[in-house]
Amino acid sequence: MTSQAETVxxxxxxxxxxxRLWYIxxxxxxxxxxxxxxxxxxQVLPRIELAPGYSLVDQHGNRFTSEDVRGHLTLYTITYSxxxxxxxxxxxxxxxxxxxxxxxxxxxxxxxxxxISIDPTRDTPERLAEFARQVGADxxxxxxxxxxxxxxxxxxxxxxxxxxxxxxxxAIPFDPIYVLVDGWGIKRAVYRTGAPDLETLQRDxxxxxxxxxxxxxxxxxxxxxxxxxLCYPS
Amino acid sequence: MSxxxxxxxxxxxxxxxxxxxxxxxxxxxxxxxxxxxxxxALAVLLGGLLWWIWPPTLHxxxxxxxxxxxDFTLDTSAGTPMSLSDFRxxxxxxxxxxxxxPDVCPIxxxxxxxLADELGEPAMQDVQVLxxxxxxxxxxxxxxxxxxxxxxxxxxxxxxxxxQIQPVASQFAIFFEAQGGPDDAGYLVDHSxxxxxxxxxxRMRMVFPYGVSGAEMAADLQYFMRRSLRFW
Numbered sequence: 285m286t287s288q289a290e291t292v293x294x295x296x297x298x299x300x301x302x303x304r305l306w307y308i309x310x311x312x313x314x315x316x317x318x319x320x321x322x323x324x325x326x327q328v329l330p331r332i333e334l335a336p337g338y339s340l341v342d343q344h345g346n347r348f349t350s351e352d353v354r355g356h357l358t359l360y361t362i363t364y365s366x367x368x369x370x371x372x373x374x375x376x377x378x379x380x381x382x383x384x385x386x387x388x389x390x391x392x393x394x395x396x397x398x399x400i401s402i403d404p405t406r407d408t409p410e411r412l413a414e415f416a417r418q419v420g421a422d423x424x425x426x427x428x429x430x431x432x433x434x435x436x437x438x439x440x441x442x443x444x445x446x447x448x449x450x451x452x453x454x455a456i457p458f459d460p461i462y463v464l465v466d467g468w469g470i471k472r473a474v475y476r477t478g479a480p481d482l483e484t485l486q487r488d489x490x491x492x493x494x495x496x497x498x499x500x501x502x503x504x505x506x507x508x509x510x511x512x513x514l515c516y517p518s
Numbered sequence: 519m520s521x522x523x524x525x526x527x528x529x530x531x532x533x534x535x536x537x538x539x540x541x542x543x544x545x546x547x548x549x550x551x552x553x554x555x556x557x558x559a560l561a562v563l564l565g566g567l568l569w570w571i572w573p574p575t576l577h578x579x580x581x582x583x584x585x586x587x588x589d590f591t592l593d594t595s596a597g598t599p600m601s602l603s604d605f606r607x608x609x610x611x612x613x614x615x616x617x618x619x620p621d622v623c624p625i626x627x628x629x630x631x632x633l634a635d636e637l638g639e640p641a642m643q644d645v646q647v648l649x650x651x652x653x654x655x656x657x658x659x660x661x662x663x664x665x666x667x668x669x670x671x672x673x674x675x676x677x678x679x680x681x682q683i684q685p686v687a688s689q690f691a692i693f694f695e696a697q698g699g700p701d702d703a704g705y706l707v708d709h710s711x712x713x714x715x716x717x718x719x720x721r722m723r724m725v726f727p728y729g730v731s732g733a734e735m736a737a738d739l740q741y742f743m744r745r746s747l748r749f750w
Contacts, residue, residue, distance in 0.1 A: 330582055330583055331579065331580065331581050331582050331583070332581075332583060333581060333583070333584075333585050333722065334581070334689070334690065334691040334714075334722060334725065335691055336688040336689065336691060337687055337688050337690065337691045337692040337693040337694075337710055338688065338693050339693045339694070339695045339708075347695070349693045349695070349708075349710075350691060350693050350710065351693060351710055434681075435684065435688075438684060438685050438688050439688060442588070442685065442688070442689065443688055443689070468579045468725060468727070469691045469725075470579065470581065470725070504575075508576075511580075511582050512582075
């Protein structure tokens with residue numbers, strides 16, 4: 285009988301397995317959460333705010349609206365075709381970015397590039413088509429658009445939050461800006477510079493492409509958790 | 519007395535009793551009752567906390583860093599002009615459409631009615647649906663007042679001039695363009711279709727693309743309502 289009693293573990297001995305339970309219940313999730321935060325296996329760009337809705341005219345003379353790029357990862361900038369010496373060369377930068385992005389492996393995610401002219405008086409569709417040819421734009425997914433001056437001011441000033449002075453007759457001063465907008469129409473990155481870092485842009489395109497790829501199933505939780513708990517890349 | 523002697527004294531009676539008392543200790547060797555109870559209580563507490571704050575599979579797209587929505591004032595189906603800021607303290611669901619819209623708008627308004635039914639009357643006290651017209655030529659306040667009650671009595675219509683509505687629509691990522699004018703019978707208005715959730719602080723929090731059902735929107739809204747509760 286004594287030997288039978290000795291085979292039954294006392295509760296002090298059970299403490300060992302009980303502490304294992306604690307490890308499973310508390311320590312493992314905490315360590316996993318810390319590892320997730322420290323090593324950041326998932327990176328995401330912030331969902332900043334809604335990009336403006338618009339209806340404009342492109343270089344082919346066709347209506348071009350914010351709905352036409354829904355589902356596309358779109359890079360916007362502003363320009364005008366008479367932009368001369370000293371003017372931010374946003375079109376040259378866009379061409380470089382377009383070439384670089386075309387080399388990325390973005391899966392099935394379609395991309396688009398939109399240059400909005402702030403000079404609707406001179407930038408007719410014909411003029412924009414000529415300008416697109418001059419800068420070597422791939423006209424299929426790079427559109428040059430313009431529209432009604434007050435609507436433009438609404439889109440660029442209030443929507444994209446940058447300054448330009450359309451009252452100037454020849455050289456229109458403006459603060460260069462590039463805005464990356466996802467397929468939901470949400471701004472994901474804003475680059476307030478005339479020459480954004482190409483590697484950063486490529487990284488940001490890739491981050492959104494990966495997020496879109498993993499937007500279904502269990503992986504979605506990891507990405508949503510990253511939005512909630514992780515710092516965004518700078 | 520050395521440490522080992524103290525250990526011997528402490529353990530000696532237990533050894534004796536084991537030796538003299540026959541096999542009883544099955545009960546005595548169990549874990550103290552408070553341990554499983556406390557583990558269970560902790561598990562329930564943690565589970566409840568997670569259920570409270572953990573995002574469900576949301577159907578809309580969350581804006582993580584919500585910014586204040588620019589205020590606007592428009593004529594309403596209630597007969598007086600009203601502003602977005604008049605609804606501060608409520609969840610506002612903003613939808614752009616027009617009363618002559620043949621398909622998308624009535625479908626979305628039906629979804630919003632389903633949302634209202636799903637949430638129920640008490641919760642709807644904290645929710646306001648705004649239907650902003652993209653066809654101000656035909657959608658007068660009176661027209662909106664006639665049209666909207668067929669979906670829900672509490673839906674509020676808003677209208678104004680194209681110049682007034684354009685900037686409002688643009689900030690909600692909505693474009694619209696009439697495919698005709700007063701002289702064209704039954705012209706259509708092209709427009710984006712999405713429902714945007716503005717929180718009680720006046721910030722855009724979520725976008726529901728076209729096709730999200732009323733029950734799904736209600737589930738997302740209930741999540742925000744749960745998270746906004748405070749006990750202090």
